Amino acid sequence: MRELTQPQLLALFALASDLQSGRCRAVRALEDVVVLTAFFEPSTRTRLSFESAAHRLGAAVLSVPDGRVSSVRKGESLADTGVMLNSYADIVVLRHPSDTALDEIRNTRLTVPLINGGNGCEEHPTQAMADWYALLKRCAHLHDADAPPEQRISLGVVGTPRRMRALRSFLLMGALHFPHILRDVTVVSEDPRPLDAELDNAFRDALLPVRCTSDLRRHVGSFDVVYQNSLTLVGTEYEVFDAAFRIDGDTPLKPHALVMHPLARLGELGADLDDTPHNLYFSQADGAVFIRQALLLAVAGRLDRVRWHEPEELG
Amino acid sequence: MRELTQPQLLALFALASDLQSGRCRAVRALEDVVVLTAFFEPSTRTRLSFESAAHRLGAAVLSVPDGRVSSVRKGESLADTGVMLNSYADIVVLRHPSDTALDEIRNTRLTVPLINGGNGCEEHPTQAMADWYALLKRCAHLHDADAPPEQRISLGVVGTPRRMRALRSFLLMGALHFPHILRDVTVVSEDPRPLDAELDNAFRDALLPVRCTSDLRRHVGSFDVVYQNSLTLVGTEYEVFDAAFRIDGDTPLKPHALVMHPLARLGELGADLDDTPHNLYFSQADGAVFIRQALLLAVAGRLDRVRWHEPEELG
């Protein structure tokens, strides 16, 4: 989350947008590259999204869909895992249930680039990238240096950021890299202390006012954007908020409010919003593969293999 | 089963035959296509057969070998799954334990082509295609419009079609698309009512006489073709018929009778038939990958990428 700068993120978003619209192609850009998805915590969506992105670039894909059954779980150190991964792949996408796994494995002999596919309750940076990509695409005007401050976004999030990594990453990326398009942040949670020190500090450093509440009904009408993440997988069980935190067609949203969600969903987000202009969550899902393509291209050092169409070709 | 017409099926069989014999090649026909095998009910054979077919055509393959562990099982709607699959693949092969899953997912936002890899007790159409491909190849003469009616096949099947999807699909495809090569059908089952309404109607519409019995021994000597499927996986357990339904070297088969089986088998089909001319089941297995290649080519709209050898090349 802190390794990339705002300009780097925006450059990746621009590349993702060009890939998504077909303005550029990178079909064989990674054709001699092996990408390994090592998921020590299973996640079909994130794994398939990375693997699809890699395939779209012509990479070969090695897959560990459920690393819990591997020797790592049986007590092997992450240092040894790092040595092993070097031999097999050129880029490793790692998901791990432990908050510290990523740092541990990075401080070892692992020499190939490592992409965080979600670690414990910490971060899920490519999800955050897909989320901000979708949001900034829809609110491109706010990026303008001359955009009037009163147009800035009043952001509401539903969930417990310190325990829900998608939401936590979305907020952290916002506070660190995109605070200029936010007016204020409201965290709606059953948990009276839903933030952690890193988030608190990031909001303070960004001079972003933050409010915590458990009353969705009272505040939801003021949100320009509401990120619903009141469902989360803890270990192998889902934790779901009370029905009062549900967002659906009966929720008194602002007329132009955008609703975000990392999917998959259960009852916390109504399908009756799917065909309304509030729905930004399908855009989040659609863009994710392209964000991951852009990231893989950059990490592999293959941006020079991207081919832009000449204007006449598009005609 | 009802989406393809008889001429379309025969065209696919002809293409499969040319691929199998090497008369044509399609090595890179799908080289920029991503095929996703989403198996919400595990099946090593069917999955590998589709994946091998896709690889033989140069496609990239994304694999969900055991979707029971994915978010779908945890309550996600099939509508949301459809949105997800759109992002990841160009063609989806779906196997699902529910009879209705396929219709549900088809009525959603899923826009990429969907191939049924087996749904509940309903249908397993590519298995039926492989079965009829093998049978028609062996009985090509029956296809002739001038073939004398007395040469038509007296077909026996062992199993309970309404609960065994391979057998059910074989019969349904026969009644719908190939009734002209059948003289009559005998269903041998422990179950006194082995058919269901759709099968009953299909046989009636095809004017095909059907008889149900539990006495294999008594009728087996009259079958030109006998399809053994008295073993089936129900949930995670196998259901096996009594030993009286076993077919092996001691069964009083007609001299030229053909024995079919979808494999894998346990005791219900004797290995002592493997090296006899009765054995059609290895042909069913051998042809399945080519049938799936033909189907993938058609579904991807890439039939124009198939290259036939010039006659002189074959010489």
Add this chain to the structure above:
Amino acid sequence: MRELTQPQLLALFALASDLQSGRCRAVRALEDVVVLTAFFEPSTRTRLSFESAAHRLGAAVLSVPDGRVSSVRKGESLADTGVMLNSYADIVVLRHPSDTALDEIRNTRLTVPLINGGNGCEEHPTQAMADWYALLKRCAHLHDADAPPEQRISLGVVGTPRRMRALRSFLLMGALHFPHILRDVTVVSEDPRPLDAELDNAFRDALLPVRCTSDLRRHVGSFDVVYQNSLTLVGTEYEVFDAAFRIDGDTPLKPHALVMHPLARLGELGADLDDTPHNLYFSQADGAVFIRQALLLAVAGRLDRVRWHEPEELG
């Protein structure tokens, strides 16, 4: 282990070395080949190593990461499995918990080449190849016909070869193919009879003196090479030797002794040896993918597709 001759092994090692150093390339050598890794006993490392090797050569890879859930486990005969595998792949890598599975499946209709990825307690020949490749690379001088006998290696192994397939295969390959670089062998084990008849005979035929002991401390100072394998997976549980068999920075090793280990490790091998010249185990791990590339090239009959760089290109 007995199918390859010493000259064939050395030719594979030479090819692996050239691939590892970049002196030659074989990036698309297997581009129309499908390699199936069928692991009826899960092993992330061995599977990924083979799959990475196949991808590096441009092959397509079909994967059965956990064949225990497949129909084979449910009672299908290995003969039928052989028929199935023929249809799907051009080369099969098989790992199986049964000692005899490989012979059984080889005596069937399986016609595609079969590579043993580890069978029961019997053999793990590609691990042995990676081990001897790493060792001979480090001790190249011993290969010389003129090398003085007193330079030969005094080899110690820690573990129970008759139950630990990596160690068993390392010793068997040594006795069968590389006895001329060994002076003597010491087997350190908790088990008073750690060898089996095949190993006994191989040592005797090679005129190699073998000693068995349970006292590591007493003998370790005499070993030029010590292979640590006192940990093994039996079924789904690890068996570990007593702490007295641990090798680490406190072990009184010879100054130039080399320590080998097939990895993964738990406590039996100290990480404090990692940054010392004793460490040969990381070389074993690094070389394994290249050995498997060389083997796949040979098995596929594609050695003619390897391209050596011209001397000026290297400059």
